[in-house]
Structures are given as C-alpha cells and as structure tokens.
Amino acid sequence: MATFSSARVLNYERVPIDAQDLVTSARIVIAGDLSDKSAGINTVVEPPFPEPHASLDHPYYPAPIVRAYDHALHATYAAERSFKLPSGVDPFLPRSAFTSEALAASVEFSGPRSALTDGNPTTFMHANTSIVDNPQLAWRAGSGREVVGCRLTYALKMTDGSLPFRVRVFAGTYFVQFGSPPVFYTITQEAELILDPSEEPREVIFVAPAASQDARQTMDPSWTAMRLMATGVGWEYFRVFDFWPLVINEPLVQDIARAQIRLPASNPRRVTVRGLLPPADRQHTITGWPGGTYTGRVARQTFRDGNTIIDFEQPGAPPGVPAELLEAERVRINRTREAIQTATYPLIVGAHRR
C-alpha cells in the first residue's frame, strides 16, 4: 500500500458507477454440468424406483446439487447467477475425513476395514463368492454431513462376461438393528451402477442427485449414510480397495461462491498522481485530501508519461475513451457470450449408464 500527499495529485475526476455485471447471489453447481470432466464428476446413474413402479413410467430428472451464497444486498438487487465448479477443484471432503471406525457394518465382506480408506492399492476388502446374501458395505458419514455419492475403487473378475454386475448404492438416513445378521432400515434415494469388469483397480466416482420430481426429494435431503450392495452373479471375485462417501466440503464451496459476488462500487473515482506507484499495490492512502485522509481500494492503474492514473473501487473507461463506447463493447461481449452459452450448453443433467 502506498501513502502519498495530495500535493502529488494532478487531477481528480469521478467515474460512473458501473452496475452492468451484478451478482448478489452465487449458485455453485456441484453436479449438473457434465461437460467439465476435470471435476471428476462424470457419472450420474438413473435410480431404479421401487416396485411396482417401472422406470419407463417414471423417468429420472435429477435435481442438480447446488450450494448458494446470498449477499446481504440480494434482497435489494435480486441478481443471481449459476456457476460451474472451477476446473480442478475437488468439492468433497478428503479421505482423511473418514475413518474406518465410521463404517457401520459389513455383510459377507472379508478383510480389514481400514483398507477402505488407507489409500493403499494392495489392501482391500473382498466379497465372498460362496454366499447366499448380497454382500454389503455401509458407511455412516456423521451428523451434519450430507452424503451425495461415493468413491469406489474396485477390481472385478467375471466368470460369465455376458451378465451385468450391478451395485446398488443407497443414500439416506440410516438405522441399523444389530444382530446376526444385522438388519438395515433406510429412508433412501437409491441409485444403481453397473460396474465393468476390471482385474486392475479401477476408480469410479459417482454422484446421485435426488429426482427433482420425486416427493422423496423434499422429504429429507439430509442423507447421512451410504450403503453399497452387490447384486451381480457370475463373478469370480469382487474386491473393494477404496470406498467412502462423498460429502460436500461446505466451507470450501461457500468460499468459492462468495468469491463470485459482484457489487456496484459506491463512489468510484479516478486520481492522476505525479510519478509511478507500485503496480502490485491493492490500496493507496492520500493524505491531506479534502474531507480527511482518503484510503481507497485500487481497481486499476494506468501508467502514462511518468504519471499514474489510479481507478479507485472500479475500473473506468481507458483514459480518453468515452464511457459509452466501453458500455457498448460490454453489451456486445455479453451478447456474444450468451449466444455461445446457448449454443453449447449440454443439457445432460444425468448422463445415463446402463
């Protein structure tokens, strides 16, 4: 931050308050835009509805998983915008947030429970082939944690490659009646995933949004548990190297949403100062300013003829360019951007794998 006297000020002028791009409510879409493969969210499955409903009668329209941040001025301006998750950002809690002790129960799986979260590709739990009941693993994510999907690293060898190996994943509130065998009671949203055979460990990341037209979606969105149940036949071995629930990292996503907020400047101004100021400064203080010392946030600096033109709070039109030309350019850019967005928006909220 530079501090200098008003004696260095050569010129002072106001800048129009620019309110063209306003965002007072930012909505971050966690799962809903499947064009961004880098986010690692690339599979959404179609849930089978319980009997007697047939899937064809009740097609799946997923409700996108969204986290929103509303600024206090949203009640005044009501300007909201939806954003994709920035590329490369993992919005979920890491594996270290889950311990194997949180695993509620397993049925017909052998091996150390720690294998599910240790990240070691040589340790795994494996389902027994000579079984009567479907092998199951169950997680309780912890109070206040909403489960939206799971990460699964598995190896699967089929004896009959023509048969599908289905894994049903249940997310919901979870209650276990311990006994032998344990009994699971769930209020759930179910999703079904077909796993491709792979003798090498293979990772699947999937998110299962609730069905937007399903009454269950409004019943209780706080799913805190995840259960995986294998229902396939004709398999030689099914090994699980990693399995833990996807829980949104709420503070991270809120920070991302908050960073998208754009508010109008209250009193933008442009000050021309003799000499050059540090380009990296984000704030300057002018002493001896009429009305008292002025400290302003720097939006842009222009260096010209040995002087510095500082735009405080908000960048103005480049010096010498009328503001209306700049506005016309912004309008043209926004219209072009909207035309491109309309043409390329992939309406694939829920790519189906069968």
Place this chain on the structure above:
Amino acid sequence: MAWELTIWNPTGDSPRVFTDATTPNPLKAKPEIIVDAGGRTNSISLRVRNDILQAGPRDIIRWREWAIEPMTYQGQRLTFNGERLHFRVWDVRVGAGVIVSSPPITSPGSGPADRDADALDRISAVGLEHLLTERIVRTGPTIALDVATIAYNLCRDYAHPAIIVNQSNFPPTGYQLGVFYTPEKTLEAALNDLIATLPSGGRYHINADRGITFRGSP
C-alpha cells in the same frame, strides 16, 4: 411536448415521478431512447442532476411523453379558473429500462469545463430484458402443458421482482410440450428455449409498464 420520468427502486417499489413541471428539474437535456422493433427497449441515455434525481445503480426508469394541444370551442381557447385547458395527445410510454451506469447520487451534474461529464451527469439504462439474465430457473420437469403456460409458470416463480407477470400476457400458443426441463439455466435462456419449440416461432419482451409478454407467432 410534455414528459414524465418515473423511477422505481431496484425491486420495482417506491415510485418517484418527475415531469417537465418539476422544480428544480433534474433533467439537463432530453433523453435518447432506442427501442427495437416490437417494443423492446434497447437503451436509454439521460443527462441529469443526480443530486436531485437520486437515481442509484439498478433503479428502474420509464420515460413517457405526450404532446399538448389547446382545447378550443368554436375557435376560442377554453379556460377553467383562469387556467388554459389542453388535450393530451400522442401519450406514449416510450420505454423502460434498468440503470447500468450512473453518477453518484451526490453529483450536481457537469459544467462546460468538466472533462468527466459522463461520470457527473450521464445515466445509461438497458432494456428490462437484462434482468432475465440474472434469474436462475430451478424447477423440476414440466410435463404436458401449453408452451405459454410453461413460460408463465417460470416467470411467475423466477422473474425479477421488478418485472410484472400477468397471465393475460401469456395467451395460449396451442402447442404443448411433452417435457420441459432446464435446471440452473437463466430465465432468459429458458424462455428462448421455449420460443425455439414453437413451430412458427414467437417472441417475448418487457413493455414500458414492466410487464412481460410472451406470444407465439400465428
């Protein structure tokens, strides 16, 4: 010509009206208003004393203008209580827009020597359709409804509070959609998608009374 400038706050409440008879008058010059074919306001540009007008960013403005002709009978001007009577003719609500560039509300306007006249007294507004780009549709699928009914439901639920949504402005198009599903899209994009489903096309716009209209082409 007489005129009337109405200003609402960003949510369309608390209207304030200024006319050619207002003293002190905030307008320094007549506005320039560009309206696209069909009544969609493109832009409004005003030169004002904002310390009188008190227009803030994102306030809604509407310009209305009319001509006055003297009221006569058998060639004689009519008066009432000493005041001459006039007809108001060509009463036109020219356009309405949302302010996207404005001087601070303390700005007294510019003088001939001011180089930053744009910053001191120029207000720029764009058509109210801009507000449709700042509202997000969150609905689930809509099934088997007339296209205009779907548009009305979307506008009723998600339009900006400054936009007036009246079902009479959404006459049935005669075409039904099997499924319509646009989660997390802007309301503008959703309306454009609905227009695209109509075999003969259609259009929507927001008129100078802040009402949104949606019509399929015949």
